[in-house]
Amino acid sequence: MTPTVSVLMVSYRTCELAIRALSALEKATAAAHEMVIVDNASGDGSAEAIAAAFPAATVEALPDNIGFGRAMNHGARHASGEWLLLVNPDTEPVGDVVGALLAYASAHPEHGIYTGRTLHPDGTDDLRSCLALPTLRQYVSFALGLSTLGRRVRWLGPLLNPEELPGYDRTTPRAVPAVSGCLMLIRRDLFTALGGFTPDYFMYSEDVDLCARAHALGAQPVLVPEAALRHLGGAASGGTSPRKIEMLLRGKCTYLRLRWSPGRAALGRALLAAGVGLRAGIAALLRRNSPWRPVWRARRAWLAGWPAP
Structure with missing residues (x-):
């Protein structure tokens, strides 16, 4: 059957x-x-x-x-x-x-x-x-830290956190x-x-x-x-560890490489890097042990996306 x-x-x-x-x-x-x-x-x-x-x-x-x-x-x-x-x-x-x-x-x-x-x-x-x-609006919101605010303040979510x-x-x-x-x-x-x-x-x-x-x-x-x-989420990829964040960003950068024009993709990657740098910088200033700090240090790898098979 x-x-x-x-x-x-x-x-x-x-x-x-x-x-x-x-x-x-x-x-x-x-x-x-x-x-x-x-x-x-x-x-x-x-x-x-x-x-x-x-x-x-x-x-x-x-x-x-x-x-x-x-x-x-x-x-x-x-x-x-x-x-x-x-x-x-x-x-x-x-x-x-x-x-x-x-x-x-x-x-x-x-x-x-x-x-x-x-x-x-x-x-x-x-x-x-x-x-x-994915849209440039999403990445601008991430670069400015607004997507995090939109995730925490429910009524701001549709405006500041459009990805979810x-x-x-x-x-x-x-x-x-x-x-x-x-x-x-x-x-x-x-x-x-x-x-x-x-x-x-x-x-x-x-x-x-x-x-x-x-x-x-x-x-x-x-x-x-x-x-x-x-x-449960993240059982095979490390929860909210730096490794998982890097994998998420590699996926996003691969999408930009494959589906956006070169100029638009470069802008998208720059906005992603800015968002990670902002979060890592704030964590460093506050002397917090944040996953964003090692993610920032690994930016050269994830900005390239996943290597072609």
Whole structure:
């Protein structure tokens, strides 16, 4: 029997989380599905443990860690479902997230790409399941430190922190510019037409890139509020460590290199550097141990973006 949806997951040293997330998804949904898990060279027995826990699943153990998007592309090659559901291992479904997404997608197939709400452990929305496409306005706000203020002062969020779309009503279905790869349902034929994730990215911004290219093919990503996951966040990339911030910035700079004109991309990178320098400088003046200080010292590496594969 051909599954309706192929659940795709990439694991890197997140064995216990992956098994828990997949078990919860299986228990919560009645939809015909298959599971495809790609292990990014964890080297800790993760692939074997996941395969033992889910004998019917396809588990591919890669010899090297190739990052999120490239590993998802590997997983998609094993998928046979009409729909691909991308989900992170550090998540927990709230109800039947698979069924909720499939029900909306079946009724509104024209969107092509769907997400739900990703929640903090306390149940509040973490504002990370959907986001804006990059703009100079976003980067000016970051360079001046205003995005941090917009994150802390709720009513200023829509003006000063546009990247996270804090003014969006997440209680009703609505079109969004881009969705996170943490929770993404996409038609398999659309994923194939896009060539999957652009392989230039190791981690971060590959989902924004995919959505930007999907818009060009007529897709319109949409938020489905009935579908929700609790999201721990950063389990495979170091939480809010300097390493994770550098990876986020590398992803952003890769997007600028690939999707913006050279002059506009150079301005975008300069604004990102200014924002990091501002935060590092303030931390140094206050003698605070801030992750922005080592990120600033590493700016030459992340400003170059991810190296081409």
